[in-house]
Structure formats: structure tokens, C-alpha cells
Amino acid sequence: MTPILAIDDATLNYGSRRLWSHLDLTVRPGEFVAVLGANGSGKTSLLRVLLGRQRLTSGTVTIAGRPAHRGSKDIGYVPQQRRIDTLTPLRARDLVGLGLDGHRWGLNLPGGGRRRRIDAVLGKVGADAYADRPVWLLSGGEQQRVRIAQALVAEPALLLCDEPLLSLDPRSQQEVTALVDERRRAEGTAVLFVTHEINPVLPYADRVLWLADGRFRIGTVDEVLTSEVLSEMYRTQVDVIRTGDRVLVAGLPDPAHFS
Numbered sequence: 001m002t003p004i005l006a007i008d009d010a011t012l013n014y015g016s017r018r019l020w021s022h023l024d025l026t027v028r029p030g031e032f033v034a035v036l037g038a039n040g041s042g043k044t045s046l047l048r049v050l051l052g053r054q055r056l057t058s059g060t061v062t063i064a065g066r067p068a069h070r071g072s073k074d075i076g077y078v079p080q081q082r083r084i085d086t087l088t089p090l091r092a093r094d095l096v097g098l099g100l101d102g103h104r105w106g107l108n109l110p111g112g113g114r115r116r117r118i119d120a121v122l123g124k125v126g127a128d129a130y131a132d133r134p135v136w137l138l139s140g141g142e143q144q145r146v147r148i149a150q151a152l153v154a155e156p157a158l159l160l161c162d163e164p165l166l167s168l169d170p171r172s173q174q175e176v177t178a179l180v181d182e183r184r185r186a187e188g189t190a191v192l193f194v195t196h197e198i199n200p201v202l203p204y205a206d207r208v209l210w211l212a213d214g215r216f217r218i219g220t221v222d223e224v225l226t227s228e229v230l231s232e233m234y235r236t237q238v239d240v241i242r243t244g245d246r247v248l249v250a251g252l253p254d255p256a257h258f259s
């Protein structure tokens with residue numbers, strides 16, 4: 001199967017600081033890749049590279065066979081964001097519409113197609129009940145569903161989610177992750193899912209990319225989430241403890257940010 005994303009021997013430096021180097025990653029349609037790592041390890045920067053907003057120091061990235069570039073129609077993006085608290089007049093359906101026509105209002109697909117597309121995607125993410133409500137009135141979990149709908153409305157082949165579980169309660173985290181999983185299974189959308197919440201993604205992640213101190217590991221959950229692998233990456237003793245279907249990582253230099 002042709003990969004939707006191919007990262008080949010990629011290195012990213014900011015000045016003299018190396019975020020990661022010689023990164024190779026190929027993602028197939030429908031694959032769910034969790035991107036984990038401490039604060040500042042370069043997860044968002046990786047997404048920025050894929051979005052064409054950050055140049056690699058060396059190496060290449062192709063998306064659907066073409067070099068990464070700004071405004072790619074192949075990518076849906078859920079940026080890292082907290083609650084929408086301002087008194088924005090936007091309704092949920094308006095926010096989703098921005099995923100079709102950006103900030104240019106009023107693009108009409110023929111025959112009311114625009115509205116149908118928006119309604120369909122709102123239905124798919126289970127947000128139809130609050131489609132006409134102002135977004136700032138929605139709960140964190142509801143807002144996140146709407147943001148995902150916005151990222152999916154143009155039917156991208158690759159979905160990039162940056163911390164979509166941030167400040168959600170455990171139940172909403174579970175629901176949002178399941179929603180993304182449903183999409184990739186139904187439509188073959190490939191997913192890169194940046195998160196500090198390990199447990200909600202465990203049931204879904206086909207592979208994990210773990211970034212740490214300029215190093216990285218890619219593999220299945222069982223291959224990467226081991227005491228040996230993480231201890232080696234962080235150059236300190238890290239313990240991975242499995243209890244039932246949950247995993248606990250102890251001893252990380254940045255423990256507050258993983259659960």
C-alpha cells in the first residue's frame with residue numbers, strides 16, 4: 001500500500017540545538033501513530049514540518065507522494081489549544097465550515113453541498129445536537145469534537161492532532177480518542193496523535209513514536225513502552241509498570257506530564 005506519509009532521514013535543529021535526527025517514519029492509510037515525549041522534545045515541531053511551516057535541517061517529507069507544503073488539502077489539523085473561552089460569535093457549524101473554506105466566508109459547494117458536508121461531519125463526530133450553539137458555550141469535550149469535525153470536513157488523508165486530550169476528563173479523553181479511531185477505520189484516514197496521555201491511546205495506537213532528548217524510538221506499544229527502551233532513551237532508570245489494561249511510567253525526568 002502506498003504510504004500517505006514518508007519521513008526520510010529527517011533532522012531538525014534550532015540553531016545549535018538538535019530536536020531529533022535521522023528520523024525515518026512511514027505511515028500507511030488508516031494507521032494510528034501516537035507521538036509521545038516530554039515537553040520540548042519536538043512533537044509540535046514535527047507536526048509543523050508536516051504542515052510545511054517548518055523546514056527540516058536535512059532529510060525529506062512527502063505527503064501523498066508530494067513534498068510537504070503549506071495549505072495541503074491532504075492534511076487535517078487539530079492544533080494544540082485550550083478551551084475557546086472568548087465570546088466568539090461562531091457557532092459550532094461555522095467553525096467546522098472554516099475547515100472547508102478557511103477564513104474566506106461564503107464559499108458555496110453546488111446544490112447546498114457545503115451545508116450537507118458540514119451536517120454530515122457534525123453527525124459523524126456526534127456533535128449534531130449542538131451544531132447551532134456558540135462554541136464558547138460548549139464543554140471542553142464538545143469543543144474538541146467540533147475541532148475534529150473541522151479538521152475532517154475536507155476529508156483529508158492524514159489527520160494531525162496536537163494534544164487533543166488536553167484538559168479533558170478521562171471519559172471525554174476516551175470518547176475523543178475512540179472518535180478518531182472510528183474515523184481511521186471507516187475512512188482509512190492516517191492519524192498522528194500527539195499526546196501526554198498514554199493510557200487513552202493504548203487500545204488504538206498501531207505504533208508509537210517516542211521522542212526524548214534528541215533520540216527517538218518507533219514501534220508497537222509493546223516494543224517501545226518497556227523499562228529497557230525508555231531507560232536507554234532517557235539515560236536514567238525509567239520503570240514501565242502494567243496494571244490490568246493500564247500502563248504507568250515511573251521515573252521520567254518529566255513525570256508530571258504523563259499519565
Ligand SMILES: Nc1ncnc2c1ncn2[C@@H]1O[C@H](COP(=O)(O)OP(=O)(O)OP(=O)(O)O)[C@@H](O)[C@H]1O
Nearest residue numbers: 014015019037038039040041042043044045046080
Ligand atoms: N521556531 C523555533 N525556534 C527556536 N526554538 C523553537 C522554535 N519552535 C520551538 N522551539 C523550541 O524547540 C523545543 C521543542 O518545541 P516543540 O513545541 O516542538 O515541543 P513539544 O514536544 O511539542 O513540547 P510540548 O509537549 O511542551 O508541547 C522547545 O524547547 C521550543 O521552545
